[in-house]
Amino acid sequence: MVSGSRIIITMRKKSWNVRKVHRWLTLLFGIQLIIWAITGSFMVLMQLHYIHGDHLVQEADKPISEAALVELNVSQRFQDVVQAMPGATNVILVNRLVAGEFRYVFQVTANESKSLLTADGLEIVELTEGDILALAQRYYRPIQSRQAQVDRVEFLSESGPSELHPRHLPVWRVDFLDRRNTSLYLSAQTGELVTKRHRAWRWFDLAWMLHIMDYQERENISTPWILFFTITTFFIAITGSYLLLRHFSTRWWRQLWRK
Structure with a gap:
């Protein structure tokens, strides 16, 4: 007992x-x-x-007609681009809005950098803030057919917000006044859309940061x-x-x- x-x-x-x-x-x-x-x-x-934000944007470039391909003699032009830029690894012909009108330009990737060349003279195209603004408005998909006003246009060269990966720099950031709090990031060299952000993405990113406990890069899941x-x-x-x-x-x- x-x-x-x-x-x-x-x-x-x-x-x-x-x-x-x-x-x-x-x-x-x-x-x-x-x-x-x-x-x-x-x-x-x-x-x-929805988090990825594909619903926020649409195609900004216009299609390339077959007549334009023949007129430009594209196959020869591609060879000319490669000769002019020996380090080129990717060459794309696009019909992009530049200086207020759509122009045929080559988007060239060489030595981990990108640039635009005119299709007729292979001259480097320097995009202005006005070009970026016009392209951003083309990329933006309106809510219920209503185009939102632009709140801010900012050039980012050396550093950006935490929501932007440094590999995308330099870029232009264009913020829109809409209920989604949309921000579009466009390449400073080519004007192509590199990424997009909105309110839901930012909340998701915050949740991801708190979940994996990586409070800086928000990428390492083995901290x-x-x-x-x-x-x-x-x-x-x-x-x-x-x-x-x-x-x-x-x-x-x-x-x-x-x-």
Whole structure:
């Protein structure tokens, strides 16, 4: 009889110590557990195609007619571009809005940089702020056929906001006054759309940052913080399971003692 009571007392002491550790760990790390639950649920519920913002934009360049291809002698022109720029790795002919009118230009990628060349004279095209503004309005897809007003046009050369990857620099940022809080980023050299951002994307990015605990680059899913919290959370789960088993085990001993 005495041995049974000693077992129960010993179990209670061990359970109390484990319960104390479990309680403090839950208090200290519970906030991050709640953040994981909220941000994880938010990201699961959001539709990725909406977050990507493809509904915000439309094609800005006009189609290229077959007559223009013949008139420009495109095959020969492509060879001329490669000879003029030996480092060219990608050459695309586009019909783009430049200086208030649509012009045939070559978009050339060479030595990890891009540029525009006129299709007729292979001269470098320098885009102005006015060109960027006109292109941004072409890219922007209106809400219910209503074109939003432009709030700001900003040139970013050396650094940009956290929502823009540095590899895209230099770019022009064009903000629109709409309920989606739309921002379009256009290449400073070519005027092509490099990325788009809106309110839902920014909320998703914030949730992603809090979820993976990478508060700077927001790309690393193996930060020391998340590894530490993951291990601690696993330990909380173990102690919680231990307490649960101890609870039922103690009840069993009590029932046995009463018999």
